Amino acid sequence: MSETARTTAAEEFANSATPMQKVQHALHRYPWLSPLIVLVVLIVIFAILGFGFDVGSLENFAKPATISLMLQQTVIIGTLAVAQTIVILTAGIDLSIGAIMVFGQMVMANLAVSATASNVTFMAGQNPYLAVIIGVAVATLAGGVNGFLIVRFNLPPFIVTLGTLSIFTALTLIIFKARTIQGKEFEGAQDVMGIMGKDFQIGPFGFTIGLVVMLIVYVVMAYVLRGTAWGTHVYAVGDDPTAAELSGINVKRVLFSVYLTAGFIIGIAGWITIGRLGSASPNVAPEINLETITAVVIGGTSLFGGRGRLVGTLIGTFIIIILDFGLSLAGLDQAYRVLAIGVLVISAVAVDQWIRKVKI
Amino acid sequence: MTVVTSAQPIVQGKDLNKSFGRVIGLNNCQFELFPGEVLAVVGDNGAGKSTLIKCISGAHEVDSGRIFVNNQEVSFKSTHDARSHGVETVYQTLAVAPALDISENLYLGREVRKKGILGKVFRSLDKKHMREVSTKSLSDLGVLTVQSITQTVETLSGGQRQAVAVARAGTFGSQVVILDEPTAALGVNESARVLQLIKDLRDRGMSIILISHNMPQVFDVADRIHIQRLGRRAAVVTPQSHTMNDVVAIMTGAMTVPEEEQQLAPVR
Secondary structure (H helix, E strand, O other): OHHHHHHHHHHHHHHOOOHHHHHHHHHHHOOOHHHHHHHHHHHHHHHHHHHHOOOOOHHHOOOHHHHHHHHHHOHHHHHHHHHHHHHHHOOOOOOOHHHHHHHHHHHHHHHHOOOOOOOOOOOOOOOHHHHHHHHHHHHHHHHHHHHHHHHHOOOOHHHHHHHHHHHHHHHHHHHHOOOOEEHHHHHHHHHHHOHHHOEEEEOOEEEEHHHHHHHHHHHHHHHHHHHOHHHHHHHHHHHOHHHHHHOOOOHHHHHHHHHHHHHHHHHHHHHHHHHHHOEEOOOOOOOHHHHHHHHHHHOOOOOOOOOOOHHHHHHHHHHHHHHHHHHHHOOOOHHHHHHHHHHHHHHHHHHHHHHOOOOO | OOOOOOOOOOEEEEEEEEEEOOEEEEEEEEEEEOOOOEEEEEEOOOOOHHHHHHHHHOOOOOOEEEEEEOOEEEOOOOHHHHHHOOEEEEOOOOOOOOOOEHHHHHOOOOOOEOOHHHHHOOOOEOHHHHHHHHHHHHHHOOOOOOOOOOOEHHHOOHHHHHHHHHHHHHHOOOOEEEEEOOOOOOOHHHHHHHHHHHHHHHHOOOEEEEEOOOHHHHHHHOOEEEEEEOOEEEEEEOOOOOOHHHHHHHHHOOOOOOHHHOOOOOOO
16 A cells, blocks of 8 residues: 555656756756757858858858868867777777778878879779778778787776877888878879769758768668677677676677777778878878767767767758858857867767666 | 485585695585575684585686586586586675676677578677677566666675676576675675575576675575584584574584584475
8 A cells, every 4th residue: 555655656756857867857858959959059150150041151151162062071070089988988999090090001002002103102003992992801800909909908998099199100100201192192002092082962052972972871880789799799898898798798899899890990091081181191190089089979979988979970061161160160260160070079978978867 | 313315415515625725614514505505604714615616616626526517527626617518606705807898798708690601700709699689688677777788887886786696697608606705895776686696586487695794684595504613514404403593503513413404305
């Protein structure tokens, strides 16, 4: 009798969630919801300012050409952020993403560059397909080095990737002498090396092959993370490594495979970068590590591991790019964009801390 | 007293030794668990009960001694080995991943893939099947008070989490379930529910090892009580033959029980 009464009371209590609690539950269930709201709000603000008010050259914001350019601009950060997401899901972090991307890209470019170009290394003049495969393989291997050091010696990912950030940056400069390889120096290999930058029109919008490849990477990895046992294990390892281990998951193998997979995606991103920029430069991405982390964190993935979705990362990437375009079209200084990103990152982590305290 | 019985122990440890450097965890320890019983393992801190359980669950390897499961000698190198012999452990820390949902947790480490090309080539998980079995398993145990099987475990109460962990141990054809302090973090009502769960599991024919500090609970559910002291089995008694005070006295060495007064044979 009293048992029933108590249950009913408890149910009533549970049902009388405050609006804030409802928001918390929704965000807990769908961690990409808050970045989506931010994205929509940003688009609406910039569009209104562009149409209704005369702010800078924002009237161009909603034009197909601008939208196309914004989409094409997402490919480098967007692809690298996939690699960063799977690493962060395991409660790790990869500071070496940019360095590995540049290294892999320079390997590709220096292999494929015409042997007749000036100041090329001994390996120039190879088949471009072979060059791409080797470049991606080198990046995969570099990711494997991170994974090996983390798993074998139990080193924190932060320290390992901070070290490999320096190491791969230095290796790039030592081996390839800081030489930028221009698109035309590929000569006959240019079609293959630059294919990711090749564009095509659908209606008024222009897309690139690189954008399509990036979206394929998102779809494939989203499926792998949510639809396969490996994906579940990645979440479990990031969530509670002890629980994962006790459940019979080989935590070290999962961690190693995550860094290896990240390396592979970084390699693909290197190829995409050559197409996007039309050249291969060792100085292409000094801040890209932080931008990928920013995209992942804004996208609602927890730095403490185990929670987050790839779609959030994609939204996070769009937020960064849209802020970039919107604020510069509004005629504001670059510093405002940096300021806005900083506020967003801190807010995103604060929201994450809040939704982790959810109770039902 | 010679034990004349037809029942063979489902888990048996003979002369188990395990030390950690100079610290002796097990010192020629004996252990028997019979089919369909609840055996409580009690002992003071440092008496070696965790070490004993970890050796049986595969978390530790014994230095010397032999372990039998179903009369077959085994040598567990990992918890995975133990599990493949039907010995499941529910850890005090629960070993559930809070951000995963109930069904994902139940199947963690032994996910089921879809049949055909989707499963073989694309390694697609059969989430529908896993959710169905999880739902059935939880309702069989009478603990399906959760709103949804896709609810993440962190949104559950302590007792519900414990139920998920126990359900996981009981779902996959295991014969032996080891429960390590299952009520340590629970309130009175939830503890009672978990104790009922233990009795239900036993009634379904499972053999249960219960590690607990809580004497009233031990006396409530246990068929026999294995008392560990200084790395050895000091005695095996039943709630009927001895009082709680006796058990505490045996634990601390204030009382010894001659072997003929112990309950070394199964009571069920």
